[in-house]
Every structure is written in structure tokens, then in C-alpha cells.
Amino acid sequence: MHFDSQLRQSYRRGVTVLTLEELAEQTPPGTPWLGLDLGEKTIGVAVSDTTRIIASPLQLIRKTKFTDDANAVLKLMDGRKASGLVIGLPLNMDGSEGPRAQSCRAFARNLQRIRTVPCVFQDERLSTSAVERFLIEELDLNRKRRANVVDRTAAAWILQGALDRLRV
Template sequence: MPVLDLLDLPAACPPGTPWLGLDLGENTIGVAASDTSRMIASPLELIRKTKFTQDAERLIKLMNGRNVSALVIGLPMNMDGTEGPRAQSCRAFARNLDRIQPVNVAFWDERLSTSAVERFLIEDLDLSRKRRAGVVDRTAAAWILQGALDRVRDQATWV
């Protein structure tokens, strides 16, 4: 699995193939998908973690079913920019997944993504705590993926 700089990801992926965004939590994996033009990220699914092999099988099924060429994984950096245990866990997840199914991977700094999504769901959509619980992780995955897509698109317009 090549771990790539986000800005190198488009060149490594066939045109017209979508990407998946992942928000790796302790108990869940939020999954989002881009469209084939890689313009829009949409929440897709919430995988409740069980065993790594089962979680990976579900993720691979999603990847293969959508002809995904890359994963953008949210990297939970510390506020001072260093990587802590959660970031190391995300990197380990990517390495372990690569042993089963090689795929291009880029990491995206996800600091405060969950809190931004929570704020959006409360203030803009007025969702109750119970309703938020079911959508926050996959919406955070879409937030992560959309941020990465926007960064790639913005870089392409400046070159």
C-alpha cells in the first residue's frame, strides 16, 4: 500500500474512480464516498467494529463494489500537531488493511472534525442526541473526505 501525500493521490488513481473517506473511531468506522468526479463526498455507512478481519471484509466489499481507487483516512492529530496513540492506531489500521487488500492511502488531518460535525448537526439540523449518534461518524467521514477533495481541487487550480 503506498501511503501517499494527498496531492500525489490523483496521479496514482485511474480517472473516474471514487475515493472512500474513513473516520476511524474506537467502536465504529464512519465511511463516506466521493462521486466519480471526486467533487462531492457523501456519508455512506457506519461499520460497528467487531474483529479487524470482519471490519476489513466489510470495507473491502464497499471498496470493490464502488471500484474505489483510494482511501482518505482521517488522522487524529494532537492540537500541537504531533501524533498520539490514536493516530498511530489509524496508521496501523491502514498497514493491516494493506495486507489483505492493497489500496492507495492518504491521511488527512481530522482535528476537530467530529466537533465541527456535532455543531453542524445540532445548530443547523437541530438533531437530537439520539439521532446524532447514528450519523455523526459517517458524517465526520464525509467532512474529512470533502476537505481532502477540496484541497486537491484547490491545488489543481493553482498549478
């Protein structure tokens, strides 16, 4: 199934998810977006600049319970005056959705129950492995140092991918 058609299916599943173009149209110019890499134990967070050209790693949230995790994300949005979210969607290599993708959709759906937040899903296949490879080959970081930066760097990779797609 094509990724854009999967986004459209999000509407039918009760999640208010936009296309990337709709996110750009519906969020105020000059406001950044946050990118999220939703892992099992952590949430990597990245932020764009106000021109939405460059994404930078921001923070790592250690997951506890959903309400606390959601409030931490919303607090970061408020603090940065971010107007939208780009959430990594970990699709399988064949484009299908597994349990991790369903978990990401559930996070977005539950977040919308707390506050309506404009968001889009971004295909994140291989983002973590690409970031790991970069951290090893280019920055020569050891395993412990990589563990501290990989998730927020993956969030930046996901957000940057969305920003780049807008400029194409």
C-alpha cells in the same frame, strides 16, 4: 512537525501512504474514493462522486475484529468501484500523534497486508466536533439521532477536506 512531513514518515514506518496529489495521479479518473473516520467502536464511511468533487456520508461499520472490519471496507470499495482511501488521522492540537493516530496508522498498515490499497491520511482535527456542532445548530438533531449519523458525516467531512485541497 508539518503534516506533509508526517506523511513522508509513513513511508519509513512501512505503510504505503501517498500524498494527496500522488493519490490523484495513481488512481484511475472517473473512480470515487472512500473516506474513513476510524473511531474506537465504529468506522464512518463516506464516498466521493466519480468526479471527486463532492463527498457524501455512506455507511457506519460497527467494529468487531480487524479482519471483519477490513473486509467490510474492502467490500464497500469493490461495490463502489472506489480506487483509493482517505483515512482521517486524529492529530493532537499541537500536530503530534497520540494513541488514536497510531491506531489509524496500524489499521492502514494491516489493511495493506490484506490488499494493496492506495491511501492517504487527512488531518481530521476537530472534524467530529465541527460535525456535531453542524448537526445541532443547523439540523437540530437530538443526541440519539446525532449518534447515528455523526461518524459517517465526519468521514464525509474528512473526505471533502481532501477533495477541496486538491482543487486549491
